[in-house]
Amino acid sequence: MSDVLSDLPTFYAAIWQTLLIVLAALVAAGALGLGIGILLYATAPGRLLENRAVNLVTNIVVNIVRPVPFIIFIAAIAPLTVRVLGTYIGVQGAAFAISLSAAFAVSRIVEQNLVAVDPGVVEAARAMGASPARIIFTVLIPEGLGPLILGYTFIYVALVDMSAQAGAVGGGGLGDFAIQYGLNRFNYPIIYITVGVIIVIVQVGQFFGNSLARRVMRR
């Protein structure tokens, strides 16, 4: 236990790094994924901005990136990460790789939830003379907001998982800490405590997401 106490400052720093990576990635992947998801939805046949070519290309790109295991994805885009940030390790490198990978997952979640919005309200808005952009941002997203929040909550949990995996390649944060101070030193209490903290981070986020979605959906 004395080892655990002596490593406390590093442990706190790791928690902070994990939160930083997850929140930065949630914002970046959330925004990028929203854009790609809207593109997937709106360019599909029969939709507001029907465009076969754009839809096909977007789908193919998303389908190429999505199945790549994240740990391999980090390595695969390392050259790009270096070019953009100057390094591929640390909090920044991890946040970049996570954001990019998660954006594609977010895009599918956004697409799914927009598809689930009653097409009747879209038609009503079209009949009122609303433009496609207007319909997307003032009808589709508000109508699908509750499930979208739940989808983003799901992604938040996945981001915590990804941030831990990024630790394996020196991404910083709790995953990194668990490997360096726990696994490499055969200090299992460190690993369990780290896991406990990760569970708390997940629980708090899930609770927050659930209650926000419930308020939006009024049920």
Add this chain to the structure above:
Amino acid sequence: MTDALVRLECVSKTYSTPVGPVTAVEDLSLDILHGEILGVIGYSGAGKSTLVRLINALELPTTGRVLVGGDELSDLPEKRRRAVRREIGMIFQQFNLFASRTVAGNVAFPLKLAGVRQPERDRRVARLLDFVGLLDRAHAYPEQLSGGQKQRVGIARALATDPKLLLADEATSALDPETTADVLALLKRVNRELGVTIVVITHELDAIRAIADRVAVMDGGRLAEVGAVYDVFARPSSPTVARFVATVLHDRPSAETVRRLRAAHPGRLITATVPARRGFTALLAGTFAKHGVGGELVYGGISDLQEKPIGALTYELTGADAAIDAALAELRAEGIGYVEEDAR
């Protein structure tokens, strides 16, 4: 220009589907007149919904022209078409209210699109909700309303931008009969008090009967007939229209019904069309009696359409064939139309 608000000229709409092209509307020409309530009736799949979507350019015709207020919709850029749509209200079978917005928020939406600012927007919303009798539910969400209330919100929303034309696509088909009557009465008020031209798409005769001035009958994408409601239903000009009228009026026996009637009634079965004038049943009873013919009413129905009776009655006639023929000849001379159901 004539007094047509909307003019459809030789309009066809074909969709390409995986199983080949499907023609929803075929060579249809129709004028919608200023201030009228035009009912469009037909079986499901007759092209009614496509027709209404051609009027507000949610669909563009494959061939032919749709003119709204003199503008041909196909010629306009999409941006101008959106402006045209803002001048046309639309209500739907499933109401299509925004679940994320309150009643007031739903009605305010088209006003925001039209650039109407506060406090004018709030004033207009309150006035519209007052008109449809839902001012006290302004802050409720759609899921807290009954079907009839939802449709009234839909109507308030459709009227928000003071449109000249309101399109009602099966607007009462999801409502119970009593609520249907309320909503139809409201549409009639919209027409009479606000001067809004209304197109009512429906498969229910009751909706047409309650409010329409003219009716267009659609069949297989084509316009089978258009005219004053009573004329179309009392004197259908084509077998299709006659068949449709029969199914909605339930006044003429089907072949199956004739078979059942036949089993119970050995006499000759005559189905007479109810004329617009009064004293019809008395005339029939008198004529039968005069010729010594027994006339028993076995099937039929009479309804009221634009203050005139409409329907058909099936009688079993008993007695000597010659006497029956004489009675029928006299009825024909009186201008009563009838058909004799298939002889045994």
